Amino acid sequence: MIGVFGGTFDPVHFGHLRTALDVMQGVGLEEVRFTPLHGAVHRDQPQAPAELRLEMVRLAVRPQAGFVVDDREIRRAGDSYTVDTLASLRRELPQRRLCLLLGMDAFSGFADWHRPDEILKLAHLIVMHRPGEAGPGDPRMKLLIDGSLVSSADQLMAKDHGSILLHPVTQLDISASQIRKLLAKGRTARFLLPEAVLQLIEKNGLYSAYHTKEPQ
Numbered sequence: 757m758i759g760v761f762g763g764t765f766d767p768v769h770f771g772h773l774r775t776a777l778d779v780m781q782g783v784g785l786e787e788v789r790f791t792p793l794h795g796a797v798h799r800d801q802p803q804a805p806a807e808l809r810l811e812m813v814r815l816a817v818r819p820q821a822g823f824v825v826d827d828r829e830i831r832r833a834g835d836s837y838t839v840d841t842l843a844s845l846r847r848e849l850p851q852r853r854l855c856l857l858l859g860m861d862a863f864s865g866f867a868d869w870h871r872p873d874e875i876l877k878l879a880h881l882i883v884m885h886r887p888g889e890a891g892p893g894d895p896r897m898k899l900l901i902d903g904s905l906v907s908s909a910d911q912l913m914a915k916d917h918g919s920i921l922l923h924p925v926t927q928l929d930i931s932a933s934q935i936r937k938l939l940a941k942g943r944t945a946r947f948l949l950p951e952a953v954l955q956l957i958e959k960n961g962l963y964s965a966y967h968t969k970e971p972q
């Protein structure tokens with residue numbers, strides 16, 4: 757089974773990397789495809805250009821066997837819909853099962869995604885907990901979870917698609933917005949993300965006071 761981990765990755769950080777590794781090893785995935793989105797649909801647009809976010813992810817995943825970068829959303833350009841990404845992967849790899857990795861915050865809004873029912877026909881969902889986060893409050897999510905929740909990786913593997921597994925992951929309270937804020941204040945983000953990623957950020961002056969629109 758292949759894991760698909762989508763996000764803005766603006767920038768990628770150890771919260772993404774460690775939790776993806778927890779899931780890959782805990783569930784027994786063949787690989788995790790980090791898939792940076794091009795255009796965000798449910799949130800603010802990323803600050804860093806797509807090609808640099810992609811390059812940061814390339815640098816970040818390089819040391820870990822089984823971690824792969826998938827640039828199809830960046831190549832497709834425009835708004836990035838997960839359902840299109842999964843459908844295109846399914847066409848490319850018809851024999852492989854797919855699962856979508858997402859944090860609890862992303863999962864909480866899943867009912868409002870573009871064609872969530874179609875997503876569950878193409879893939880399983882693996883939900884990673886972040887520190888202090890409650891489960892989804894939306895009653896539509898309760899319906900979805902009640903029908904699809906499984907409690908082990910074996911149960912997930914038993915079906916081709918449509919199951920939801922909540923997977924415990926290392927609790928790392930790191931977010932890309934926290935990193936962007938630090939950098940905008942002229943502080944370092946060292947030890948929150950890989951050194952190679954930090955060097956690329958510094959080389960390109962990303963997230964500095966000149967480039968940021970976020971409050972400092």
Ligand code: ATP
Nearest residue numbers: 763764765771775858859862886928930931932933
């Ligand atoms: P931002 O702070 O800009 O919202 P982010 O750090 O949440 O960014 P994204 O690229 O938006 O990063 O996240 C991609 C996915 O990774 C989402 O599903 C999100 O829930 C998950 N994620 C991000 N940070 C963590 C973390 N520290 N632990 C577990 N999951 C995380």
